[in-house]
Amino acid sequence: xxKVALFGxxxxxxxxLARWLSTELDQPHTDLDDLLFTPDGPLPLEEFRRQAxxxxxxxxxxxxxxxxxxxxxxxxxxxxxxxxxxxxxxxVYRIVRRSLRQLAGRDDSAQARRLTxxxxxxxxRSLLRTAIRKYRANRxxxxxxxxxxxxxxxxxxxxxxxxxxxRWKQETAKxxxxxxxxxxxxxxxxx
Numbered sequence: 001x002x003k004v005a006l007f008g009x010x011x012x013x014x015x016x017l018a019r020w021l022s023t024e025l026d027q028p029h030t031d032l033d034d035l036l037f038t039p040d041g042p043l044p045l046e047e048f049r050r051q052a053x054x055x056x057x058x059x060x061x062x063x064x065x066x067x068x069x070x071x072x073x074x075x076x077x078x079x080x081x082x083x084x085x086x087x088x089x090x091x092v093y094r095i096v097r098r099s100l101r102q103l104a105g106r107d108d109s110a111q112a113r114r115l116t117x118x119x120x121x122x123x124x125r126s127l128l129r130t131a132i133r134k135y136r137a138n139r140x141x142x143x144x145x146x147x148x149x150x151x152x153x154x155x156x157x158x159x160x161x162x163x164x165x166x167r168w169k170q171e172t173a174k175x176x177x178x179x180x181x182x183x184x185x186x187x188x189x190x191x
Contacts, residue, residue: 001080001155001172002027002060007068007142008084010131011094017084017165018064024173025062030055032065032074049073068138068145075149082157083146084165088135095128096121 002025006018015031022029035051036042043051053073055061063074075081099120102112121128150156159165 001025003056003078004062004080004082005075005078006062006064006082006084007066008082009066009086009091009135010127011091011098012084012086013162013165014064014084017082017169018062020169021172022062025060027060027062028055028058029062029064032063032067032070036065036067045069066134066138068142071145071149075145075154076152078149078154080155080157081146081149082159083142085139085142085158085160086162087160088132090161091131091135092128095131099127 004018004021004025004027006014006021008014018029018031021027032052035055036048042048048067049070052063052067052070055063056074056077063078065074067074098107099115101107102109102115103117103120105112115127118126120126123129146156146158157168159168
């Protein structure tokens with residue numbers, strides 16, 4: 001596992017898992033939001049696709065983001081696609097908890113500095129309403145696109161709960177560690 005695309009609804013832990021994978025697999029990590037949203041506004045789609053494609057043309061990478069419109073330049077180039085597919089009530093709970101923590105000043109991220117009560121909960125395009133709307137609208141499309149990606153030979157990892165994530169992390173951590181131990185044994189025993 002050297003090329004990993006990771007996606008899921010807001011508040012599922014994409015960034016946390018992507019950073020962990022980056023460290024565990026010793027591969028660079030890119031959040032597609034960081035590419036798309038520039039100080040001058042969002043990139044045009046073609047430029048966004050070009051930049052994402054440059055990243056995924058390399059030998060190893062961890063890319064996170066909910067941009068299935070980039071499936072051909074990200075998902076299809078991955079050796080592993082991780083879908084954090086948590087239930088909607090858990091996502092809602094996590095969005096509310098995170099937003100309240102940010103609004104209380106306990107988070108100094110760029111998102112937290114821009115967050116208001118309206119953008120978190122009350123406007124028509126609030127984080128909460130958008131997450132619910134996108135969950136309902138995108139989930140069937142994601143399932144189809146994931147199936148198409150699997151048909152290309154990409155390994156699909158669908159994690160449906162935080163417990164699944166922890167279990168998968170333990171399994172993933174064993175693989176690289178075993179490889180390191182085997183590599184060390186080869187070097188110490190020699191021919």
